[in-house]
Amino acid sequence: MDFTYVLLNILMFFGLLGFVFFLAKKHLKFSYRVLIALAIGLVFGAVLQLIYGMDNKILLDTVEWISVVGSGFIRLLQMIVIPLVFISILGAFAKMDIEEKFFKSGVKIISILLGTTAIAAIIGILTAVIFNLDASNINLGDAENAHGITIETRATEVADQTLPDQLVSLLPANPFLDFTGERPTSTIAVVIFAAFLGFSLIQLLKQKPEIGEKVSSGIIAVNEWIMQLVKIILRLTPYGILAIMTVTVATSDFKAAVDLGMFVVASYVALITMFIVQLIIIAITGLSPLMYIRKTLETLIFAFTSRSSAGTLPLNIQTQTTRLGVPASVANFAGSFGLSIGQNGCAGVYPAMLAMMVAPLAGVELDAKFIITLIAVTVMASLGIAGVGGGATFAAIIVLSTMNLPVVLAAVLISVEPLIDMGRTALNVSGSMVAGTVTARTNGTLDKDMYNDGSFDELTAQV
Structure with missing residues (x-):
């Protein structure tokens, strides 16, 4: 009987996927299809949990099969x-033009990424203080304890490394x-x-132009080839999102989410505040923040x-080059460095807020020295953060261990991680x-003409 219900649920899921495919055939805009898939996943996941309950075997078997689509999409990414x-x-x-000053642009990009991460850390700290966040009020359940053990295991890999060691570890x-x-x-x-290979290419172009041009x-040909692969995978996004949202909602502990509701609210207050800061930075340079949002x-x-x-x-790169008017070389470096350096959400707001939550439980005084040290450590920890899943946890491990705070308490937020991570990722990008x-x-x-031009095509048609 259980198998019958599982099969019925899976058939319903594939029916929803078919509906999303139908929308694609009707040439509905990609962004609309993603949002519709998100909404369908949220509703379908909630219905499954409402009918079966979070720990029901039928539900667990159903989401295991649905996860094939969601997890498969993540693995393709x-x-x-x-x-x-x-x-x-x-x-x-x-x-790149052979005379183009890469070093100057690279320094600026890295400085902006790290500088905005410092601001994000400050915002995270202030938000934690305003909302009076305190991890001592949170009870760890079985899932949190299990996740805590995993985090402790990962922490042992970096706990013995000094900050200089961590910087050296960035080198390949x-x-x-x-x-x-x-x-x-x-x-x-x-x-x-890749940057070192790029520098050698510039030298090759200067010394042996014919060979350099061939390379x-x-x-460029391989780049176009890879971008075609990217286009294929991006087209799967609505289906992957539908599956991910279904599994996330169906297996979420809503009671725990309610208990941690204040942290969720505080997190989004901090993330939105930091986004406003980014818009202010755009405005300071003489550009329209509203046009930035629109594009x-x-x-x-x-x-x-x-x-x-x-x-x-x-x-990200296509938005910069075809909508914001950023040269391809700068867009590529900003987008690629942004995957690993100074992620405002995952490596700025999140670890700073978490450290402020955990410190009272560890008996640490929240004085000026602690806060200044926390900001500095957060910025340094933002170097080398992964761009797909787990980056925020890695940043939290480094920050907490460096600040001599209990790393295991990074697990307190596991039940609301997916919800917060969506906002963090958008802020990173x-x-x-x-x-x-x-x-x-x-x-x-x-x-500037491209930046201020209000007419533009759908991005997925250009990737």
Whole structure:
């Protein structure tokens, strides 16, 4: 009998997927299909939990099968992260004018990413104080305790590393190992490796132009090839989002979410505040914040629903180059560095708020020295954050362990992680686009006519 109900649920799920496919055949805009899939997943997941209950075997068996679609989509996103980052960086060098000052742009991009992360940490700290967040009021359940053990295990891998050691670990001693994504800092290691190859390409173009042009042409061709792969995977987004939302809602502990409701509200207050700061930065450079919102909204929606900064990278770069008027070289560097450096949401707001929550439970005094140290540590910990899932946890581990706070308490928020992570990811992606836009604007290379042009095509048709 249980199998019959599971089969019925799965058939209903595939019927919903068919409906989303029908919308695609009717040429409904991609962003609308993503939002509709999100809404369907939320409703379907809630209905499943309402009918069966969270721990019911029928529900658990159903979501296990539905997860094949959702988890499969996430794995496909993970599959393209390293190739996409690597070829995007190389492609930027291949398309770059030989006299273009990469170093100046790179320093600006990294400075903006780290500077905005410091601001995000300050906002996280202030929000935690205003909302009086305190982890001592939260009871850890079985899921939280199990997650805490996992976090402690991961913490042992970085606990013995000093800050200089962590900085050295960013460098690619074995780039082929980093291509496997084996290390937490593999993404930034690949970026660094690609940058070195890019510098060597520039030298080759100067010393042996004929060979250099051949290499550049090959890189550009491979870049186009990879982008076609990205397009194929992005087209699966509505189906993946529907599955992910269904599983997330069907298996969510709503009681725990209610208990942690104050943290959820505080988190989104902090995230929205930081987004406003990003808009102020845009306005300071003489650009319209409203136009920025209008042109980046589709990409931010994708980031919000997919919860993947890396998966959003192609849309991120296309938004910058075809809507915001950012040169391709700057857009590629800002987008790729933004996957690993200074993520405002996952590496700024989140670990700072968590440390402020945990400190009272550990008996730590929240004085000026603690807060200044926390801001500095948060910024340094933001180096090398992964762009697909787990980045916020890794940042939290480094911050808590460096501040001598109990790492296991990073597990207190597991029940509301997916809900918060959607907002964090959107803020991360916006931060990298702001870095690219501001860098191009201050370099004098931003196409203002394109930025201010209110007419633009759908991004997925351009990827």
